[in-house]
Amino acid sequence: MKNKTKNGTGLHIVKRASISWYKAMGIRAIALVCAILVCAIVTWALTRESPLEVMATIFGGSFASQRRFWVMMQDLSVLLLISLAMAPAFRMKFWNIGGEGQVMIGCLATAACMITLGNRLPNGLVILLSLISAVIAGGIWGLIPAVCKAKWNTNETLFTLMMNYVAIQLCAYFIILWEKPKGSGKVGIINQSSHAGWLPVIGRYKYLLTVIVAAAVTIFIFCYMKYSKHGYELAVVGESQNTARYVGIRVGRVIVRTMLLSGAVCGLTGFMLVAGSDHTITTTLANGRGFTAVLVAWMAKFNPFGMIFTSFLITFMSKGAGEVATNFNLNESFSDILTSIIIFFLIGCEFFIQYRIVRKKEAK
């Protein structure tokens, strides 16, 4: 017989019945501290730089200057917007990993409006048409897999993933079509001289508008999911389609409607990227954020306000990691290593939020 059956002590994993929010946040905070410490140790072990200096550099990546702060806020807002778009679909257990494509198609629609209509129509109208077409384009990109899911129960994960490639290829095609100057393979800054179709800048803050839009969408999605009839229906569909049918919810309609919303918010994000901040289109404009958003949404358990925190965390760390890589003459891979360490800790700590470890003593 094995040794452990002979004694009555040992570690047991017990599922928590519930956990108070401050305890959960405490565990996450500890995880974050551990992550930063491990990052510092790894950096020190590999480069012999002082850990304190490394940590200061990570912090500096987002807060060293006002410009850095605003760039961080912009990136945070974009990531948050895409995460917000994912939340209703994921709550419905519709595994939409097509955020990337839905954003890109929104970018494409915006760029198309700016290029073809800019300087021909009044600026306000160009912006309005860009917005509408981006939202519709994103919506359609969400709608296609949803309709197929509702009608023929196709696998939404594969479908939305493939839609990403279609969107990116479409962008690549139009970039060549619109390239400027010819032969460069790039679109360049659209309407650089006239600024036609560019969103207005609030005061001196180029990125403030995106932040405001992200804040408004956060509140909207929160209310939509928590208080609206639609939000209730999609939660029921996500928990149990049988129950949904039993109470007379038309499941297909809810899937289509929710994905339309999800895609539309992605489209809006694309519009903000092209008309608001970048004023150009490249195939890497979404930059993988359509996928990172899935992580952000999951870590926050689809709570829009939690997503502010998780998207801040991800943005803050990737900015910091990038800064460490440049400041200490390390390449991009190093910042990836640091980001991975942090994500590892943040996801890993969820285990301790779900379970607790108990030491058992045999009363003997």
Add this chain to the structure above:
Amino acid sequence: MDNKQPAVSMRGITKTFGKVVANDHVSIDIYKGEILSLLGENGSGKTTLMNMLSGIYYPDSGHIYINGREEFIHSPKDALDLGIGMVHQHFKLVDVMTATENIILGLNEGKFDLKAASKRISEICDRYGFELDPNQKIYDMSVSQKQTVEIVKMLYRKADILILDEPTAVLTPQETERLFDVLRNMKKDGKAIIIITHKLNEVLEISDWVDILNKGKFIGNLKTSETNTQEMTDMMVGHAVKLDIERPEPKDAKPRIIVKGLTVSSADGIRKLDDVSFDIRSGEILGIAGISGSGQRELLEAIAGLQKIDTGEITYIDDSGKKSNLVGEDPEAIAEMGVALSFVPEDRLGMGLVGNMDLTDNMMLRSFRKGKGPFTDRKIPQNLAKEVVEELSVDTPGLSTPVRRLSGGNVQKVLVGREIASNPTVLLTAYAVRGLDINSSYVIYDLMNRQKEKGVAVVYVGEDLDVLLELADRILVLCGGKVSGILDGRTANKNEVGLLMTSLGGAS
């Protein structure tokens, strides 16, 4: 007590889950060559106690002695090493594998030899009288066959202390008989057998001893040959309960729903209902009897608009005599037609309720569309939840507790409470008291009788014939998707219904 050494002796076992004390200093003994019934209401701690013996839980305090030696059981593997095997209520089998593959799965016997394994399995089957084809795939098996695989799996692993958690819950009367024969053979072979149950007649039929638990505490140990149903019931519930169910005379019964020639097939084309015709009357309880899987679920779901119908008519007649056709309509459309239909489905947490949502949100399932505007009103469902909790004495920490955390009886009270609250004219119920303790069951019977007195047409699909015969005004018997008879509940007897359940010949 004789001076034999017990095969298993559990002493002063305590187990708590958070604040809930599931077992409170429970001590039981099990001897070789005997069958022990562990009797108690739902939530009395029977399964928890056995889970500690089989290594799934670890007791907070107390001692377990196997054949006189103290042992510490940390895992199911430890339990099996000690010869303890448990067959759970929910089978743990791999569907796409054969019986043999499932049985040897996870065993390390050196050489992987399926042939030798099936030979040994056949030997075990012959020895105890199991009927099992070792090469049959699990997905081709009936529930009873799957159970056989689980039991043989334990015997193959040389278990000589066997725990069965409510083994008869999923079996037909004939299958139960067969299982009991096998258990008697195993007992003769010197195995110690523990059966967790709350069916009193089965306790009397099969076991030598019965240990009774109530609310986690050990109440008493009785010799089965020296006790009776009444004594066991009293000990189980803690106080004497009246066993007979009230049955008021139906008043002014008139047809509410007429079903004519209803035929339904499953998604794989198997005919589930075949030319079924009957009527449901207001102010009356229609009992539906049948071996499980005879088409009861499909019948109720067809009426509720959840099942695709091949042919047939379902007509609803309201108080003014206006007729509406329900075939081809979904639940929302049926509700919009003004048909107040309530349905308590068999699968409570998978269909009737959302396990992860709290009481208020579950109450809202029926009412969330009410009210203008895009937002939901949580006040009304919250008040309803409060009412249901108070009136049906639902045991819950609060209104914001997810319903999956409640015990089976309380889940059912929440579901039935909600369905009745919408003032239905038709109330369909499927296995409304399955898995419920006696007190909760009576609460449900009572609720159905109140509805009947209000003139609601009540349908009660049940599995306990004694209850059906005492509760229902008329009994519809299904057999293989066909109606094999409609009997008067007051004059029918158990034998008659049992015969109709198993053969269509009984009707002709």
